[in-house]
Amino acid sequence: MSIWDFFVWFFWIYIFITCIWIFITVFVDIFRDHTLNGWGKTLWIIFLVVLPFLGAFVYLIARGRSMGERQMKQSRDAQAASAEYIRSVAAPTSPSAEIESAKKLLDSGAITQAEFDSLKTRALAS
Structure with a gap:
């Protein structure tokens, strides 16, 4: 195995892990989204299972902005909960x-x- 074979192998492993990460992120976001009803979630899941790459790319294009907004809201909520906990424990x-x-x-x-x-x-x- 040459060094170039190693780099090609490493590149494909990186691509594989990145794809898995994107699919998991999209699946989690579908279930986190409260604006989608059950049928909408079902259709997105079927689309992702039947055509995974196309489904993930379409989801990221169509709902990427709201996906980012939900992520920011979750981050703000977690930070607020952490700050509230710290205030309750270390009461002035x-x-x-x-x-x-x-x-x-x-x-x-x-x-x-x-x-x-x-x-x-x-x-x-x-």
Whole structure:
């Protein structure tokens, strides 16, 4: 096997993986699209199964823009959910709440008076 045979083989593997990726993306988008009814989804799936390359290219041409919009909406929704989760976990606390929490730690013996004073000073500074 020469180096050129290897490059040709590598090229065809790349084309094969790219085609599979496009088909999966189109199938996922068909099921994600809420504007298509069941018959429309069925017809697109049949078209993709019978004539896969033509079906995928026609779908990308006909519905590519809405496909991108759905992808962007999903990305925005995921980012908003992530931001909401982070806000819920790392809820901003007021200085009085931080001092109260430090006081509870001091009363339970988890921290010393010097650590409490340090926490109190930091809470009041922020």
